Structure formats: structure tokens, C-alpha cells
Amino acid sequence: MRSHTLNRVYLFILLGALLASCSQKEKKLPEVAVRDTTITVENSFTELFVDSVTLNRFVKTTENDSIANQIQSFYNHRNYQFAWFFPDGLADFVPTFLGLQNDYIHYSGDSSLYNAALVSRIDSLKQLKKINPKDTSIVNTELLLTEQFFKYASRAYSGDHRINIQELNWYIPRKKINTEAFLDSLLKNKAQNLSAYEPVNRQYNLLKENLLKYYQIRKDQTWDSLAPDKKKYKEGNSYAIVPEIKQRLFALGDLPEADTSDLLDTSLTQAVKRFQTRFGLKQDGQIGAAFFREINVPIQERIQQILINMERIRWVPATPTTDYLLVNIPEYKLHVYEDGNLSFSMNVVVGSEAHNTVIFSGTLNQIVFSPYWNVPPSILKNEILPGIKRRPNYLAKHNMEWNGNAVRQKPGPKNSLGLVKFLFPNSYNIYLHDTPSKNLFGESSRAFSHGCIRLSEPKRLAEFLLRKDSTWTEQKITDAMNLGKEKYVRLRGKAEIPVFIGYFTAWVDQNGLLNFRKDIYGHDKKMAERLFSTGTEAVALKN
Structure with missing residues (x-):
């Protein structure tokens, strides 16, 4: 009886492995473009070309099959022209790209994208005034930069693919981005006017701007819980807690000017109403339980909330x-x-x-x-x-x-x-x-x-x-x-x-x-478990 049970277990495991294998095989990879042989040294914008043998060898060693196909397709479209180097040196948009990536690492806390070896390579080549396309170090840096860009674009613009969105009860299909077209646009525009072709919803950068403000608030402010000392606060009266409330509302941008007085005046009432509007509360200007509940949420939790929604x-x-x-x-x-x-x-x-x-x-x-x-x-x-x-x-x-x-x-x-x-x-x-x-x-x-x-x-x-x-x-x-x-x-x-x-x-x-707004279904909580337990964005919260 025991052997029959074990056989069924082994059969179940084998079947599961086969199904997983089939599932992986069915995963659709980006198509590889046909090589554009109409581009020649005479009509190209650079005389630098990657050797096909070197490119093929590099692509075969790329661990991510999707990115490998994107690299091959990118260079096929340009008939193997260099992208990141010109005959007289490193392209001036290389530092711009690295700046974009560093910016992402800073506000997301996702340090897994940082490639110290690549940065070191680039630093060592900055002073070169003449580029030899057969120099192994230069060719590898060219290809590594392209690979790094596709890694960055995938993470920064389509999200963390380690997260199964359907496990989080999200059934809107993930957007598909054309990272190759994005890179072409970046190169064509020399990394200028990024918002015109950046493959991201406008909300993303708006949230990013506010995230950076909240990082600064966390650095500059203490955010201990405020305990109300009255059941009701009336405009025109003075209260000991009012200076602290004003300080917080000024930091959050709801109070237009700094004010250390203890008078509950009209400007404070208007600031409270603005705060209530932003948090979906009744806009009555009253400093009550709902107001204290929201303003006492730690800044670190608000940072997490912004990061969750940016994802x-x-x-x-x-x-x-x-x-x-x-x-x-x-x-x-x-x-x-x-x-x-x-x-x-x-x-x-x-x-x-x-x-x-x-x-x-x-x-x-x-x-x-x-x-x-x-x-x-x-x-x-x-x-x-x-x-x-x-x-x-x-x-x-x-x-x-x-x-x-x-x-x-x-x-x-x-x-x-x-x-x-x-x-x-x-x-x-x-x-x-x-x-x-x-x-x-x-x-x-x-x-x-x-x-x-x-x-x-x-x-x-x-x-x-x-x-x-x-x-x-x-x-x-x-x-x-x-x-x-x-x-x-x-x-x-x-x-x-x-x-x-x-x-x-x-x-x-x-x-x-x-x-x-409140996490009424607990979806933020599930997201937090996936985002902040891996030590990526959590880094940003600790810094």
C-alpha cells in the first residue's frame, strides 16, 4: 500500500514538473527583428560597428532570454552600429542614462539594478578621445550598456515581474512596453525631453515628485502621535496643540506659510479643509478624531503607500x-x-x-x-x-x-x-x-x-x-x-x-x-508583504 502511495506522489510531482516545463516553454519571448543590411558605413550615423561574432557570443551568455532577444533585435535594426560610443569618445547621453537609473534606485530603494563593474568600466573610458571598435573592453561596455538599459526599463516602467499581480486580485493586464523603441527614442533625442516618449503613466512621475518630498519630511521632522486634549476645537481660540498641527500641515503643504502661534485662525481652518479633501474626509474644517487619525499616520507608512501605488x-x-x-x-x-x-x-x-x-x-x-x-x-x-x-x-x-x-x-x-x-x-x-x-x-x-x-x-x-x-x-x-x-x-x-x-x-x-485613501480591501497590505520583505524598496525606507 505504501509503495502505491509513493508511486502516486512521484507521478504527481513528475506531472507537475512537466506542466511547469510546458508553461515555461509557452512563455512568449519578444520577436527578433530581421537584420537591416541596407545600413552601411556610407549611410550610417557612425563608422563604429559591433562584430557579429562578438554580439552573438554576448547574447548567448545573457541570462534573461527576453532581454537577449531585445539586444539582438536592437542591433539587427541598426545593422550592428554602436549606440553608446562615437568615434571621438563616449556619447554624452551615457551619464544621462546612468543618472536616470541612479534616480530610480534612489527613490525606489531597488539597489539590485546597480552595476558597480559597469560604472567602473565607464569611468575608465571617459577620457578616451578615439574609440577602437575592436577593443574588447569598449565593445563589451557597449553591449553591457544596452543590456543594462533593458533591465532598467523593464523594472522602472513595467514593474517588478517577480510579483504575480493576479495573486493580488488585480486582473487588469500588465501593460507591454517596447523597450527597444524607447531606447531608440532616448538615443535619437540624446536623452532630452524624456516625458515626450517615456513609457509610463503621467501619475507615476507625479507620485515620484511627492515621494521625494516625503523623504525630505521624514529627514527633517519628528512625527510622534498627536494626542487631542479637547473634544472640540473652535476657531478664534488658542490651544497648546495648535503649533504642532500647524507645523505638520505646513510640512505637508496644506498650510501655505509657517506659523508658530497657538491661535486656531481662519488660515488653519482652510488648511484643515484642504487636508480633509486630500484624505477623503468630510470637509468641515473641524479638528476631530478623523483628522487626528490621518495626520498621526507615520511618514514612513505614507512613503510605503506611495511606493505601493507607484508599483x-x-x-x-x-x-x-x-x-x-x-x-x-x-x-x-x-x-x-x-x-x-x-x-x-x-x-x-x-x-x-x-x-x-x-x-x-x-x-x-x-x-x-x-x-x-x-x-x-x-x-x-x-x-x-x-x-x-x-x-x-x-x-x-x-x-x-x-x-x-x-x-x-x-x-x-x-x-x-x-x-x-x-x-x-x-x-x-x-x-x-x-x-x-x-x-x-x-x-x-x-x-x-x-x-x-x-x-x-x-x-x-x-x-x-x-x-x-x-x-x-x-x-x-x-x-x-x-x-x-x-x-x-x-x-x-x-x-x-x-x-x-x-x-x-x-x-x-x-x-x-x-x-x-484607506486600504479598504487590504490589497496594500498584501502588496507590502511582497515589496518590502525582499529588502529592495525597504532600503529606501531605512535611509
Whole structure:
């Protein structure tokens, strides 16, 4: 019996190894470009060319197959021309690239990219005034610089590939960057005007700027917990704690000028309101429990929060220039973009902690006016059927009916989906919809749903989506919402619109203000375990 069990164990292990091997084989590597032999010494921009034998030998010793293919493709495109050296010496954009990399290492704490041997090589070649393309040291430095660039670009712009984003419940596909095209642009522009071709979402650099400010705050300030000594603080009065509050709000940029007085004046009230805006609190200017809870969070934790969200930003595409919708779950907001610019935003209600709204992307292609609500099996089992047992008229009271073996709620103003819903096909059964429970939009925390996203201004979204169809007037949309029977409207072609359901607890808003929100689903905590336990970004937190 024992031998049979062991055989099954060995078979399971062998099968697992074979599956893993197949999975690795199926991993798609970047295609290698065909060598461009039309480039010759006569028409090239440099007379320096890498020997093909040397290049092939170098590529074969490159440990990362993806980067090996990128190196080969890069030099094939340029018919083996040098990139980092000119006949009269090292290119002036080499120090610029190394500066970019050092900047990344500084703010991310990821010292694994630092290549001391390469830096030493470059230092030893800086003074050369004539470059010999057959000099082994020079050729190897040329190739090592290209390899180093691809390593840097992959990490800095697409994120840490050691992190499995789906393990973190993130189902928006990682962006794909063309590092070869990025390097070509860098060389062509001599590393100038980087923002014009840098393959990163605009939010990334905005967060980076604020990260550096927070590093400085951590260096300059002590951030011990402030203990309130009053239940309520009134404007016009003086309090012993006010100078410390002013000092912190000045450091954070909410108080425009330094002030050491203990008077709770109008400028402090305005600074508190600004702080409350940035943290998603009720903007009443009151120095209360919620205010102290947020301002007492250690600066080091805020640095971690920024780094976590910078990593997420690396996964997403560069800022789209098209129409799109973005729901930021921790912010409880839907942002509507037209041609890449923010058009308007609205409050939303998202899934509760027990019913997380899924992080994913899709394409909105249908509007359903006066919708039925098809009750999900879980709600039918846990809520509807117990209700029917208690009260035989439960379905009629809630305007519901049997539809085969399922239950649905009829269209109308009391329908749980309200008067309109917006569909973007997905396997999570998540969509945007109206709601009769308008009171929830006034809450500062709005995680109440079973996973779908409730909109505070659904009619406004319908008008935006149908704005280019002249037959859909405001009155017609209102009539369709109150029709009393279900009406599907299909968006076609360019009218279809990408939808991103994201999870960002730190970002910079359109007014240039750094915002923070609570980690309502615990996703930041999971990210922290992966990012800061490896000793990479953690280095930055200790320095």
C-alpha cells in the first residue's frame, strides 16, 4: 500500500514538473527583428560597428532570454552600429542614462539594478578621445550598456515581474512596453525631453515628485502621535496643540506659510479643509478624531503607500488619449475622460469588504434603460428564499417575480438597479448602475454593494455615452429611464468605451494635490508583504 502511495506522489510531482516545463516553454519571448543590411558605413550615423561574432557570443551568455532577444533585435535594426560610443569618445547621453537609473534606485530603494563593474568600466573610458571598435573592453561596455538599459526599463516602467499581480486580485493586464523603441527614442533625442516618449503613466512621475518630498519630511521632522486634549476645537481660540498641527500641515503643504502661534485662525481652518479633501474626509474644517487619525499616520507608512501605488502605476498603460472611464475603488469615484482629459467625476458605491469589487478592465458597449434585476444565486439563496419563507407576499412586496428557477425584480423606480445600467461584458458579473438608495452617496466611506458599482449621476453618464447620437436627446433619455419596460441600446464602433476598475490609495489629482485613501480591501497590505520583505524598496525606507 505504501509503495502505491509513493508511486502516486512521484507521478504527481513528475506531472507537475512537466506542466511547469510546458508553461515555461509557452512563455512568449519578444520577436527578433530581421537584420537591416541596407545600413552601411556610407549611410550610417557612425563608422563604429559591433562584430557579429562578438554580439552573438554576448547574447548567448545573457541570462534573461527576453532581454537577449531585445539586444539582438536592437542591433539587427541598426545593422550592428554602436549606440553608446562615437568615434571621438563616449556619447554624452551615457551619464544621462546612468543618472536616470541612479534616480530610480534612489527613490525606489531597488539597489539590485546597480552595476558597480559597469560604472567602473565607464569611468575608465571617459577620457578616451578615439574609440577602437575592436577593443574588447569598449565593445563589451557597449553591449553591457544596452543590456543594462533593458533591465532598467523593464523594472522602472513595467514593474517588478517577480510579483504575480493576479495573486493580488488585480486582473487588469500588465501593460507591454517596447523597450527597444524607447531606447531608440532616448538615443535619437540624446536623452532630452524624456516625458515626450517615456513609457509610463503621467501619475507615476507625479507620485515620484511627492515621494521625494516625503523623504525630505521624514529627514527633517519628528512625527510622534498627536494626542487631542479637547473634544472640540473652535476657531478664534488658542490651544497648546495648535503649533504642532500647524507645523505638520505646513510640512505637508496644506498650510501655505509657517506659523508658530497657538491661535486656531481662519488660515488653519482652510488648511484643515484642504487636508480633509486630500484624505477623503468630510470637509468641515473641524479638528476631530478623523483628522487626528490621518495626520498621526507615520511618514514612513505614507512613503510605503506611495511606493505601493507607484508599483501599480507601472502596470497600467500610459495615459490614454481617448475616451475612457476609470473607477477608483478606494476613492469611491467614477472619473469620465474625453480625449484623455477629465470631463467630470461622480460619487459611487462599491463592493463591501465581504463582497470586493474586482479590479479589472473591460469595454462598455451596452446601456439598459428600465432594467430588470436578475437576482444573483447567492442573494436568492441567502436573502430572497428566507424572505419568502417568512412572508408569502415577499416577492410582490418587492416588485419581484419568478423567471423560471430564478427571481427577477421588475423595472421601476424601486428596482435595485434603479432606472439604468451600463454593461461591459466580464466574467465577474460586475456592471455600473443607478440605485434608489441615494442617501448612501453622502457617506464619506461608500463600500456597501454586493460588488457592482452604483452611480450617483447615472443619467449624466448616459448623456455622455450617447452625446454623439443626435437622436438621443435629454428628454428621450429621461423617457427611456422611466419607460417601465427593459430597453437595450448597443454602443457600436467608436461609441464603445474602455472601463478600468482600479485600486489606488495614493494619487495626484487634477489640482496637483497628493491624495491618500484607506486600504479598504487590504490589497496594500498584501502588496507590502511582497515589496518590502525582499529588502529592495525597504532600503529606501531605512535611509
